[in-house]
Amino acid sequence: MLSLLQNEIQLRICEESIPRILHCLDLLSDEEVWFKPNQNCNTVGNLILHLNGNCRQWLLFNLLEIKFQRKRQDEFESRTYSKKDLIEILEGLRSDISANCHRVTEKDLGLEFEIQGINTTGLGIVVHVIEHFSYHTGQIALLTKLIKNQDLGFYGDNTKLDCQ
Template sequence: MTLDRAFLDQSLTLLRGEWLPKIEAAAEALGEDDLWWRPNERTNSAGTLCVHLAGNLRQWIVAGLGGAPDVRDRPSEFATTGGRDAADVLADLRAAVEEACAVIDGLDETALLRTYAIQGREPTGLRAVYHAVEHFAMHAGQIVWIAKARDGAVRFYEDDPEGRARLLWTATPHGPIAP
């Protein structure tokens, strides 16, 4: 396997197989009412963050690297504070992840080294993928924190008899599988 392919495969695994399932589990634990809860006016709800993540993936990967039209309206993502149910928000996020994964899966070394015009910047394809994955992970962590703060039932690890953290599922490029 080449280094570029390893990077791309790991990016697919993190987006589709690790972070998206954690967001879905967190949203399921939150329920409809808490999806839009936020501790104060300066913070975002889990629902708002899901809308924002879909917009970011589409701008940076689907449009930026894949060549689709950039139709992102970033301010409206953060203005979304309700009015959509969890199923709709998660379906759109899943669709954005799949669109982005299709683009990522089709990249190669040349595409990763090329520069692109994205959001007023000129990142390489490598930087754009890296940005999208790290950005997704950061906000996924915030969504999981919200779910744990509101519900407390979200769990991804358990301690084994030796006190080591054991995953309750395994990340794959195609989604989580039970251990």
């Protein structure tokens, strides 16, 4: 069961969400990465910085004890990163997750943590990080579709699925 969970971390974040975000970045210009439709929305760049900070704080720092100093507010205010910088941040995160997700143990899943004022378990951390990553990946995809007015091709030709 534990290896299934470790595989889900790898699959959902490293093989699904990060490649989708990288695809969006490939379609966007440096200027479009920082496009903000209104004051209540985030930019693609800020969402990437936020995903990096959240994943490193929750999963890598708290659960796997890999040092990280987070400045959460900077994730939403910064506009100083190039598209290339953001790609390097995502690739570094993917590398760190891939290199360490196998270290999650059954004991870790039952441990209790307090993160950002939230009481959770190790399992709660894993669930939070996967769903949080997916949530913001969807926002990045939507922003990219709004900016570029094109299908992102995440599902190829699988438009007709047999769900009987």
